Amino acid sequence: MLWLLAHDQYALLGRGGVAKEVWKLYFHWYGILRHGAFPSGDHLWQYPPGAGAVLLSPGLLPGLTYFQAFVVITLFTDALITLVLAYAGTRRGRSLRGAALWIGGLPLLWHIPLVRYDIQVTAFAVVSLLTVGRSARLGGAFAALGALVKVWPALALIGTPRGRGTRQAWTTAAVTVVTLLAVVAVLFRNPFDFLRQQGGRGVQIESLGGTVLMLARRAGWSGTTRYQYGAVEFVGPHVRAVADCSLALTAVAFALLLLWRLRARHWTPATPYDAALTAVLLFTVTSRVISPQYMIWLVGLCAVCLTTRHTTQRPVAWLILAATAISAVVYPAFYGQVINSTWRGCLLMLARNGLLTTAAVMSFVRLWRSGRAVPQREDADAPAGKDRVAALFPTGR
Template identity: 35%
Template sequence: MKLRTAALWSAFAATHVLVAWLGWVLPNQPMGDVVLVYEPWSAAALSGGAVMGITATWVYPQLALVPMLISQLLAVPLEPVLGIDAAYLIGWAVLITVGDLLAFAVLVGRGRARRRRAAGWFWTAALLLLGPIAPYRIDAVTVPLAVVGGVWLGRRPAVGAALLTVGAWVKVWPGALVLAAVAAGRRAWRVMLTAAGVSVALIAVFFLLGADRELFGFLTTQGGRGLQIEAVAATPFLWLAASGAAVIDYSFEILTFQIRAPGADLVAWLLTPLMMVVVAGMLLLGFWRARRGASWQRLLPALSMGLVTALIVTNKVGSPQFQTWLIAPVILWIVFDRSRSQTPTALVLMLCALTFAVYPLTYDGLLNAHLLPVTLITLRNAGLIVLLVLSVRAIARTPLSARSASTHQRTSNR
């Protein structure tokens, strides 16, 4: 047992070192956002310039600035030797690694539980297959918060909800796990009140710091975005681009590549209401299954996966780091409902590998609509749709708890 646990911990730590190093040597700057965007934002805040989310409207929730500032402070001792960029990259990698190790300790501990060891091996494999995009984005900060918060929804629902809410104020997606817990009936009122209380407290702090119109800028600034080339809905337009009937443009306003083609803007506009409809429908389905007596331990992972996948599939953005969002739901599935977790686990690992094959390995070709990367991203996006369908199916077929099944049987026999 001790040897297995030591091997797991060693593999997890070694994977972080490997993927961090790959960010330095692979093409297309997989750690580019860290030094080109995060470092200038944090430097400006520390030097009396614009404070993103407080004095300037931002695409991220306000707490996203905190890890950027911490990395800036971690980089200070290294700057005289390595320079600003290298020092900041190392500071960021250290911050993400420490956060993951702390969450791994909560998840795996001494490795006594087989399910938790399996979840730990999955996390290790997902990071390895996804490559350097996993640690070198702000999304990496939310993964350990979501893992610990999701696992703690079982025995510490208030603490779990608080961690997930904090994560949602870094990047919105962990809020999907809060909604899943509420719909699944896991002490719904306690989870809702905790999430609301944490959010109100944070909003009050942001307001006192000077934010007013900037408070919800991360929501309002997304409305005018076009259809990013890696989004699921952009897949048909990529094939048009491969045939010369569509164009891939770079937006200097939001720093991303988008599709320009007849109908692309309409599709981008329709995706937001579609996301709202899909999420609402899935929550209603989960709530109905919970009311029917479905076991929350088996309903929560499927509902979490369904909601998170819906946020990706119906998104006008398709950034490769979105695949890190899938890690926490799979871990919940392995820990709470391992018998039904094999298919989503294998599918998410495949999605990570396909994403790595596109970004950073063949991304130059994707920007020129070459056949291989377009095929790879088509397979990846098709896999996301399959994962969404499987999640909905799992929600609808979540087994009833033993007590609820017995009650249902007695009612049916009357």
């Protein structure tokens, strides 16, 4: 990945456009943040206040340029996630497949993960999921920290079992968010300006709705594409209707997750992990934007699921890995084909988003069935092998 980043001037690697987000956009925001303010009136700034801490962190490494320091911190965070997954996999009844999936899955996105801050966000969700079972308060705190950076890590708590632990995790998360937002509001100017920039977003060309509009464009639809709000989006007739449909589907996804939580009767050690993956996958698929770096989140959550042998999401993980590989082909290699809605671009997006949609449906169905399953007490309580024989013949005969 580092080699690709060092040679990203080649056409298939984006001619330097992938890394530009760090040394140009992030560095620009860094200059504003270090003077005690958040970007104001900037339609590209659409992130919660916690993102400011991540963008300021390269300043902690003297002697390096902002770009170099950002990459070093990203690599360090990548190593931290690997170590956490490996440690979780060495516990009794666990598996190292999660660490292996993270190590092998992340490079499928080429050098993109090194020049986005989504690895840092994913770290909060991974640590939250792997600690919430042992310390509900600590898991809730990490989920809150992640939510302050990019919202979605809050979904790490959606599958916690009912009871005192869940109340502790959610209460700690809420207190952490409110407290830190209050601190940020005192120390910085314009911390909530990002809320004004969300409503104007349209339909990104890589989203599920964008795939529909790509096919419509091939069929004669008069819309076109334009760079706005930090992404290439469709503009033209009926785009707003497609965006509204995406929001409606997101609401349906939330309702399905709420229904699952209300109806679920059976929890396994993997249920919090599986539920987090399902939730993020559903919200990703129904979003108006599906950037390639979003796949980092899904790979990280798949890795957490595979740390336990109780997970129901193994087939989903394979689909997500395939979609991740196609995402790197779409951007940056053939992004021009997608922008111009050529048949090659349409087929690539149909394949990627088809895999994600299939994974989302499969993930929810498997989560739902696992929650309705009746635990087999006889199998769980019955001793195995020689112990079972000893139980049947306590005198040793």
